[in-house]
Amino acid sequence: MCSLSHEQARALRSRAQGIGGGVRYGSAAEVVERVLAVQAQDVRAAALGIRARADGLTAADVRRALEEDRTIVRAWFLRGTLHTVPSADLPWLLGLLGPHFLRLGARRYRELGLDENLCDRAEAILVKALGDHGPATRAELTEHLARIGVAPRGQAPFHLIRRAALRGLVCHGPERDGEATFVLLTDWLPSRKDGPRGEAAETELARRYLRAHAPASPEDFASWSGLPMTAARRAWRALGAAGHLTFCHIADEASTLPTEHVPEMDLTPSAAPDVRLLPAYDDYLVGYCSRALSVPAAHERQVWPGGGQIRPAVVADGLARGTWTSRTSSTDTDVSLFAPDSEEAAALAKGIATESADVARFLGSPR
CATH class of the missing domain: 1.10.10.10 (Winged helix-like DNA-binding domain superfamily/Winged helix DNA-binding domain)
Structure with missing residues (x-):
C-alpha cells in the first residue's frame, strides 16, 4: 500500500482536475469530458469553471458548445443539482441518478400537494408546451402549469420542471435575453446511446x-x-x-x-505555483467529503461562510490561498489573500495577474 x-x-x-501542474484543455467539451460534471446552478460560475481548466476559451465558446455544437448539456444530475455534463454521457447518468433523486424527492412533492396524478398531468402539459412552442423559460412553463391548478408562486413549478428533467424528458436549452430556457430532450439531443x-x-x-x-x-x-x-x-x-x-x-x-x-x-513539482481563479461552487471545492486538503482549516469560513455559499477561491497547486470577486457588470477582479507573508504574496502575484487578465479576456473585455 x-x-x-x-x-x-x-x-x-x-x-486530475485540470487546475494544477500546468494541465489545461483545448475546448469546453474536453474540460467537461475530463471532469464529467461542472456544477451549474450559476451559469456564469459554471462557464468560469470551464475557463479555469482550459486554454484560450471565451464565454462565447462555452455557449457555442452548449447551444450549437451541443457537445455538453445542462440538467439535474449529481446530488440532484444542476450540472453541465458531456451530452454523450447524459443517457446513462440520468438512467442511474434520475430514479434515485426522484425517490428522494417524493416527500417534497407530497409536502407541496403534488400527488402522482397531478405530477403526471403536469408532465404532459410541459411536454406539449415545449413540443408545440419550442424553448420556454421557467416563467412561461409556470403559466402553462397554472392552467391545471399548480400555484404559480412557491416551489411547485420548479419541482415539476425538475421532475420532468430527472425523468429524461426535458433539459436546458438556449439562453434567451440572458435567461435560461427548457427544451424537449428528444428535440435537443435526438441521437443518444444508452450506455x-x-x-x-x-x-x-x-x-x-x-x-x-x-x-x-x-x-x-x-x-x-x-x-x-x-x-x-x-x-x-x-x-x-x-x-x-x-x-x-x-x-x-x-x-x-x-x-x-x-x-x-x-512527478516533480513546478518551480512557480500554478494559480487558478476558481468560481463559486467549483467542483474541486465540492468533490470531497472533507475540505482538509483543499482549504487551510484556519481560513475555511472565508471560502464556506455558511448558508450554502461557496465563494470563488484563489487556488495554487491545489491549495486555496484566498478568495476573489468579479462583479456581474464588470470584468475586474478583486483578490483577497489569506494573510500571506511578503514572500508568498510575491510568489502568487504573477499567477494571479495572469488569471485575472484571463478572466477579463474570457468574459469579453480584455484589458
Missing part, C-alpha cells in the same frame, strides 16, 4: 469520478454523487476486482488511486 503526503495528494488531485445501466453505471460513475478526483475514497464519491454508501462500496469492489484500484494512505487516512495514476506520484 502506497503512502502520500498532503502535498502529493493535492498535486495529484489538482492535475451502462444498473451496477455497471455505478461502477462507470466511480471510475470517471476517480479519474478526475483521485486520490479519493468511497465516502468522497458518495458525497460528490449523492448516491448511498452501499452503491459507493459496491462500485469500489467492482473496480478493485478488475484491478483498476491502488489503495493508499494520505497521512493516516485511507484513500484510493486509479492504478494508471500511480506513476504520477513521482
Whole structure:
C-alpha cells in the first residue's frame, strides 16, 4: 500500500482536475469530458469553471458548445443539482441518478400537494408546451402549469420542471435575453446511446469520478454523487476486482488511486505555483467529503461562510490561498489573500495577474 503526503495528494488531485501542474484543455467539451460534471446552478460560475481548466476559451465558446455544437448539456444530475455534463454521457447518468433523486424527492412533492396524478398531468402539459412552442423559460412553463391548478408562486413549478428533467424528458436549452430556457430532450439531443445501466453505471460513475478526483475514497464519491454508501462500496469492489484500484494512505487516512495514476506520484513539482481563479461552487471545492486538503482549516469560513455559499477561491497547486470577486457588470477582479507573508504574496502575484487578465479576456473585455 502506497503512502502520500498532503502535498502529493493535492498535486495529484489538482492535475486530475485540470487546475494544477500546468494541465489545461483545448475546448469546453474536453474540460467537461475530463471532469464529467461542472456544477451549474450559476451559469456564469459554471462557464468560469470551464475557463479555469482550459486554454484560450471565451464565454462565447462555452455557449457555442452548449447551444450549437451541443457537445455538453445542462440538467439535474449529481446530488440532484444542476450540472453541465458531456451530452454523450447524459443517457446513462440520468438512467442511474434520475430514479434515485426522484425517490428522494417524493416527500417534497407530497409536502407541496403534488400527488402522482397531478405530477403526471403536469408532465404532459410541459411536454406539449415545449413540443408545440419550442424553448420556454421557467416563467412561461409556470403559466402553462397554472392552467391545471399548480400555484404559480412557491416551489411547485420548479419541482415539476425538475421532475420532468430527472425523468429524461426535458433539459436546458438556449439562453434567451440572458435567461435560461427548457427544451424537449428528444428535440435537443435526438441521437443518444444508452450506455451502462444498473451496477455497471455505478461502477462507470466511480471510475470517471476517480479519474478526475483521485486520490479519493468511497465516502468522497458518495458525497460528490449523492448516491448511498452501499452503491459507493459496491462500485469500489467492482473496480478493485478488475484491478483498476491502488489503495493508499494520505497521512493516516485511507484513500484510493486509479492504478494508471500511480506513476504520477513521482512527478516533480513546478518551480512557480500554478494559480487558478476558481468560481463559486467549483467542483474541486465540492468533490470531497472533507475540505482538509483543499482549504487551510484556519481560513475555511472565508471560502464556506455558511448558508450554502461557496465563494470563488484563489487556488495554487491545489491549495486555496484566498478568495476573489468579479462583479456581474464588470470584468475586474478583486483578490483577497489569506494573510500571506511578503514572500508568498510575491510568489502568487504573477499567477494571479495572469488569471485575472484571463478572466477579463474570457468574459469579453480584455484589458
